[in-house]
Amino acid sequence: MKIRSYEDFRKDKFFNVPAIKTNTSISEVELPMLFNNTRVRHLNYFIDPARVEPLLKGTGLIPCRFFNGKCIVSLIFYNYQEVTIGPYDEVTITILVRPEMLPDPKIYITNLLKKKGESWNGIGAYVLEMPVTIPKARAAGRELWGFPKFETKIPFSISGNNFEFGVKDPDNDQWIVQVKGSHCPGIPMKGFDLVTMSNFRNRIWKTIIHTQVTYSNCLLKNVNVTVGKSSHGMANNIKALGLDTTKPIMLQTSDKFKSRLNHGLAIADWPTPPLPYPPADGDGIAKGVTL
Numbered sequence: 001m002k003i004r005s006y007e008d009f010r011k012d013k014f015f016n017v018p019a020i021k022t023n024t025s026i027s028e029v030e031l032p033m034l035f036n037n038t039r040v041r042h043l044n045y046f047i048d049p050a051r052v053e054p055l056l057k058g059t060g061l062i063p064c065r066f067f068n069g070k071c072i073v074s075l076i077f078y079n080y081q082e083v084t085i086g087p088y089d090e091v092t093i094t095i096l097v098r099p100e101m102l103p104d105p106k107i108y109i110t111n112l113l114k115k116k117g118e119s120w121n122g123i124g125a126y127v128l129e130m131p132v133t134i135p136k137a138r139a140a141g142r143e144l145w146g147f148p149k150f151e152t153k154i155p156f157s158i159s160g161n162n163f164e165f166g167v168k169d170p171d172n173d174q175w176i177v178q179v180k181g182s183h184c185p186g187i188p189m190k191g192f193d194l195v196t197m198s199n200f201r202n203r204i205w206k207t208i209i210h211t212q213v214t215y216s217n218c219l220l221k222n223v224n225v226t227v228g229k230s231s232h233g234m235a236n237n238i239k240a241l242g243l244d245t246t247k248p249i250m251l252q253t254s255d256k257f258k259s260r261l262n263h264g265l266a267i268a269d270w271p272t273p274p275l276p277y278p279p280a281d282g283d284g285i286a287k288g289v290t291l
Contacts, residue, residue: 004034004036004082004083004084005084006019006030006034006084009034009036009084012036012258014212014258014260015034015036015258015260017032017260019031019032022144024136024139024140024143024144025139025143026135026136026139027085027135027136027139027140029085029136029140029144030084031144031261031262031263032210032260032261032262032263033083033084033085033140033260033261034083034084034259034260034261035080035082035083035257035258035259035260035261036081036082036083036258037081037082037255037256037257037258038078038079038080038081038254038256038257038258038259039077039078039079039081039158039254039255039257040076040077040078040079040213040215040252040253040254040255040257041076041077041158041163041165041251041252041253042074042076042077042215042251042252042253043074043075043076043179043181043223043248043250043251044072044073044074044248044249044250044251044252045072045073045074045075045241045243045246045248045249046066046068046070046071046072046073046246046249047070047071047072047073047241047242047243047246048070048071048242049063049065049069049070049071051240051241051242052071052073052095052241054240055095055128055237055240055241056095056097056126058273059097059126059199059270059273060099060100060101060199060204060268060270061097061098061099061100061126061197061204062097062098062100063095063096063097064096064097064098064108064123066108066109067109071095071096072095072096073093073094073095073096073241073243074092074093074094074125075091075092075093075179075225075243075248076091076092076093076094077089077090077091077154077156077163077165077179078090078091078092078257079156079158085134085136085137085140086134086136088132088133088134088136088137089132089133089154089156089165090130090131090132090133090137090154091129091130091131091154091165091167091177092127092129092130093127093128093129093130093234093237093238093241093243094125094126094127094128094196095125095126095128096108096123096124096125096126097123097124097125097126097197098122098123098124098197099122099197099204099267099268099270101204101268101269101270102122102267102268103122104122105121105122105123108123111123112192113192114192115190115192115193116192116193117192117193117194117195117208117209117210118193118208120193123195123197124195124196124197124206124207125194125195125196125197126196126197126198127147127148127196127198128148128237129148129234129237130147130148130149130150131149131150131151131152131154131167131176131234132149132150132151132152132154133151133152133153133154134151135151137149137151138150138151139279142275142279144263145196145198145200145205145207145263145264146198146199146200146201146205146272146275147196147198148275148276148277149277150170150277151170152167152168152169152170152176153167153168153170153173154166154167154168155168158255161182161183161184161185161218161221162181162182163179163180163181163182163183163253164178164179164180164181165178165179166178166179167234169228169230169232169235170232171232172230174228174229174230175226175227175228175229175230176227176228176230176232176234176235176238177225177226177227177228177234177235177238177244178224178225178226178228179223179224179225179226180223180224180226181220181221181222181223181224181251182220182221182222182223183218183219183220183221183251183253184218184219184220184221185216185218186215186216186217186218186219186251186252186253187216187217187218188214188215188216188217189214189215189216189217190213190214190215191211191213191214191215191252191254191257192211193208193209193210193211194208194209194211194259195207195208195209196209196264198264199270199272199273200264200266200272201266201272202269202270202271202272203266203267203268203269203270203272204266204267204268204269204270205264205265205266205267206264206265206266206267207261207262207263207264208262208264209259209260209261209262210259210260210262211257211258211259211260212257212258212259213254213256213257213258213259214254214256215252215253215254216252216253216254217250217251217252218250218251218252218253219250219251220247220248220250220251223247223248223251225238225243225244226244227239227244233276233277
């Protein structure tokens with residue numbers, strides 16, 4: 001795996017878009033950030049709102065409830081093989097939300113059927129957890145989007161219809177979580193853009209991630225989500241949501257996921273709560289960032 005230049009990426013029509021340069025506290029970054037040949041294992045859950053709502057306190061965001069009264073929570077593994085900042089791995093936990101100070105779109109499911117993120121009306125995925133494996137990704141996520149990134153080890157193995165991945169505690173190398181599963185052959189379906197909502201610079205920040213992907217939508221044969229002995233906040237959030245005891249409703253897989261991570265825009269005023277994990281040594285708040 002290697003760092004690919006923008007010139008290399010632009011040979012693909014999907015990536016041939018205008019770019020701007022900015023800086024985090026540790027590196028220069030070009031936006032949109034480009035990702036090619038990504039492997040994804042995307043677990044989707046229906047979770048009771050009583051478990052979800054306390055984890056959104058102070059964000060200005062409230063969970064979307066669907067026809068069964070439940071909220072959609074996702075646990076996702078990404079193996080980014082070609083990236084403009086260098087290859088890395090990532091695990092995210094997201095919650096589908098809407099800003100409480102803006103009109104309620106009420107019918108949420110229609111957004112999930114729209115390919116273009118620009119067409120999504122008032123909802124997005126709040127990133128509750130986002131461990132990554134390289135410093136550039138950690139700093140960019142924290143300083144340019146307000147994502148709760150921390151750097152750690154993310155061991156994984158993917159073989160046919162079997163997968164496993166996990167997150168280590170960066171302080172003591174204990175397991176935060178281990179995920180092991182297998183799935184049936186899936187039904188192919190073109191994927192839609194991703195939309196996130198985050199707290200950034202005293203605003204609610206909406207970011208569109210343009211994608212080019214065909215997922216296999218799969219039923220799981222089995223899956224085990226095991227919380228380790230770590231006392232890390234991510235372990236606590238997994239237990240609070242019940243992801244270790246709840247069966248996922250579906251798995252989406254792809255080994256050729258492409259995406260463009262844009263910078264996003266402010267859609268409402270809201271005081272930004274502190275990020276849950278402190279920056280690593282040498283990190284800081286990006287200064288002089290021009291966007």
